[in-house]
Amino acid sequence: MFLLDPFSGISGDMFLSAMIDFVDKQELITTIKKVIDVDIEVKKVKKCHILANKVNIIPKDIDYNADTYKDIKNIIKNSDIQRDIKTTALDILKILANAESRVHDISIEDVHFHEVGNYDTIADIVGAAYIINKLKLKDNCLYRPINVGSGFVETEHGLLPVPAPATAEILKGLKIFFSDIKEELTTPTGAAIIKYINPKLVEGSFIIKNISYGAGDKDLELPNVLRVFRIEYIKMEKIVLLETNVDDIPAEILGYLYEVLEGKVRDLHFIPTYMKKNRPAYTVRAIVDRDKANEVAKIIMRETGSLGVRIFDIERITADRDFKTIKLFDEYVKIKIGKIDDEIISEKPEFEDLKKIAKKYGIPLKDLYKITFSKQIR
Structure with missing residues (x-):
């Protein structure tokens, strides 16, 4: 399990930089390059004396000409990458575009990404989609409150408060906090990535297995990094x-x-x-x-x-809980599955489902339990 700690905010490149230690670096780069022709540099930098990864997306001397939702969507859709990664990338892009659409009261197809560069937005979204799928982050991620910074940011629409309106729209439902740093610490792309993952706010205790830092572009009085813990979570x-x-x-x-x-x-x-x-x-x-x-x-x-x-x-x-459904005497029975660290520790049929079958077919309830355990669940 992973714990995102955006104490200094989150952006697309910070997310890639923080997570690159946990995936196949070359496969990540190859996936991004299948979508957009850029150079990708991975290096180590120091932020306030903390060593961190830094992924730089470097444009080539070409006109990418793709800064609308429709343009970027078509580039991703027409690319030769895995279907699940493509679907995730399109979903993250849609979160970003929907926010812009609501804030500016325009059709999503007319959204124009003024504040984000076209080539690095595509690279960040595709790279994030690769990481999310490889690490199964939607079911495997927690987070601490997100630092959005404070002050104002210069945009195509003039001076706007931090977080920018689209970022604030995306962050609905997530726990954030303002800091004394007069900077935009959480970007729309970073917000869209964490919104898609939809992590739970961390509670209780955990054991740290690994730590990675992903550097941002700013030099601040605190380390401009996204910290990620790989943890064994004690679900409390x-x-x-x-x-x-x-x-x-x-x-x-x-x-x-x-x-x-x-x-x-x-x-x-x-x-x-x-x-x-x-x-x-x-x-x-x-x-x-x-x-x-x-x-x-x-x-x-x-x-x-x-x-x-x-x-x-x-x-x-508590154990993690999951459900599956089996068929018994042409009736559906829900099976509750208990897991600890992905190990199944219990599988139990729902009592109400078995009671319904027992009454309908005149079968003793104790016999239905035996039949269910002998036939199911594997």
Whole structure:
């Protein structure tokens, strides 16, 4: 798994530079050259004394004549590169063009990329598409908040605030922050790349395996690099445990509480216990997301009459979850798959799917479990 750390922003060339250590360098260069005829230089540079990779896209003495969405789209579509890389490149380009279209209120086919060079935009997008596919980054990437810089940037449309309007449009839904550096640190192309990857914001703990730095063009008071960690991620969730003891309500109330809290809790259980004066009682324990803790606590108090609910912040490690569907007696059964580090640790059929088949065909549920485990899932 990879963790993008854009503490100094992100651009297309910074992304290529940071990730080039993790892919076949020559294959990456060859893929870009199949789309656009440029020279590509890969070297080491220092940014604030930190050694970093620097990928330079160098134009040849020719007129590339491709700075509209339509032109660049056709160049990529007509190129001889792998289909999945081509599709990804076109999707990233469309993110970029859609943002420009919305900001300037024009048709996407009329978008003209004023602020980005045509040859390096194509190279950055195609190179990023190659990297994303080779490393499967859409399912294998986290990120830290993105530094967009501050101040204003000179454009064809005049002086505009940082982040530029198209960049801001692309970054919707991602966590950003402004810094005191009066520069445009995140470019539209860099924003489009990270938007396409759609990484999750990092939480919890991880083990660092490798680190790579990709240099930008600026010389700043902080290193102008994109830092990338290759990590072993310990998938840790921060959740809340709610707990209260009740000794004076009928069991029917507890059964009803299950219904009331359906969809609001991760888990709910009642634990037999003894309270003061040796009274038989139950501990009501609910595991919930943090943003639902207050709502669920109030429901528990209203339904049980409890005068207080204890709240504990807790963490849990979770397996990755995936699903597939199999056919059993002409009915579809969803299989839940649990994985740790890509190793399958469990495969379980959905109870509701098997229950439906058991009722329809008059087959004991326990036999359906046996049939499912013997036939499926491999």
